[in-house]
Amino acid sequence: MNKPTNKNFITNIVDNDNNTNKFGGRVNTRFPPEPNGYLHIGHAKSIFLNFEIAKTYGGKCNLRFDDTNPEKENIEYIDSIKNDIEWLGYKWDSIHYASDYFEQLYTYAQKLIENNYAYVDSSSSEIIKEERGTLTEPGIKSKDRERPSDESLKIFEQMKQGKFNDGEYVLRLKIDMSSPNINMRDPVIYRIKKVEHHRTKNDWCIYPMYDFTHCISDAIENITHSLCTLEFEDHRDLYEWVIEKINHENQPQQIEFARLALEHNLMSKRKLSELVEKNYVESWDDPRMPTLSGMKRRGYTPNAIKDFCNRIGITKKNSAIEMGVLENTIREELNLTAKRVMGVLDPIKVTLVNYPKDETETIKATYNPNDINSGERSISISRNIFIDKNDFMEFPEKKYFRLAPGKEVRLRHAFNITCEKIIKDNSGEILELECTYDPISRDMSKGNKVKGMIHWVDANNCIDAQINVYDRLFSDSDPTSVDDINENSLMVKKSSKLEKNIDLNNNDERYQFERVGYFIKDSKSSNEKISYNKIVSLKDSWKKINKKGI
């Protein structure tokens, strides 16, 4: 990203900490995903925040996998997460796994027991739940709360040795069962799970929980500012309690910010995986998905995503960003960088009846009028061309200045044509248009001045392709269920025609199909079936005029 990173309330805190020398001027952050799903644009916000803060303050940002629940986690997710972060262009200073700290965590737990800050509880999860109280009533103390610490220590050891089954015992912190903050009502910090862990394999059958693990991991890694989302605000007391009780020399501070919500999208790993599982979308990297892999396949660039993250800001206010903001970032970048070619998504045959048969001419055009170094392309044209269906109207509305019977328009980069005749099949479907062209108008200054300009492709020299056009995944701006999916979010144009200048060997080249939008080759494209994805439309003020019914 070439724009400066915006300030926000967190950078204000960091500035202040630096001024008061709270951390001796150090700024260490971390991005701590659980490897239980693919990263999405919401994670990008957090990645951007953490890495950019480290960068602007000359600090460090670690990648740490919060892998304390082996049932949900696996290597595939770890790899995809690393990939996505690298794709965004960030390099972690060091990589860690909470599971690397299992031994230390266990030792800290033992110390807490020794100091009477924790106890082993044999209550069932149902009992613990009941005894926890409610939002308005205090909890009650467990029968095991006063278990002598040497006894707890011994049982905890046996838990580790695998002497018990899942659920038989848990380790709990001894804090305050009547705290108004439910997280402080003797939270469970270790549970027995006889499950193989993707990294530690069968070394452990007890696993520490988030609240115990996260703060200690931060402390161990010398994190200064532990940035997380709003739902952890209530956990901050616990975070600080643990850090204080283990008496660690480094005392990181947790700061919470609002997670990203994007209109017309769902943004939780659970729901995104539901979309995949129910086959509402093709895969995690379906171009409609707000996952980073999906956006990559859609054609979004790391720069555009980072620019987006920068624009939306960081606050504590729950808010939903309009899709237009996201779309605008990629449009802005591609307007400057994308080569222009022509592509006809929904072709109609057009015959230029006065154009000599078997003749072809070559037209020169620039690849990008906004970039003088973009070079020139040659486009062929002949008697037979294709134009887009929506560039012709048999009964044109007011202010429609494209092709219509008897009307003259200009073919982009070429010359003017006039529609003379519509050829239909028996059902009334338009098969073909017969037009005449005006040779004089090759010179723009001659020929008739026309308002309409349409794009086209030489029917005798073009690429057959499939174009995937996407609409928002959910029609509702604030969807709740995956079942609300927009059934028309994917439109496949099967017989599109593309200008020959497209480099089919280049998988990353993003093109502007003039007057239409930006496109990139789909990762599933093949020589047999060439397919391109629409990244985003060009802005279309005709659409607006048309909508108003003028």
Added chain:
RNA sequence: UGGGCCGUAGCCAAGCGGUUAAGGCAUCGGGUUUUGAUCCCGACAUGCGUAGGUUCGAUCCCUACCGGCCCAGCCA
């Protein structure tokens, strides 16, 4: 109804006791342009959830109220 947060334009978001209340997106006007694109210019909160209070002065401090979000996993 216990606790923790949040409330500045249609959507984001600066602002930290004295400012003409930044900026972006959207929208609306106008100009350039034979991409209805881009680009350029202009408009867009006497107002900061509401009501009181403190103050010479309050978006900023205090109080109350209203509205929204989060918390009762052996998930993270």
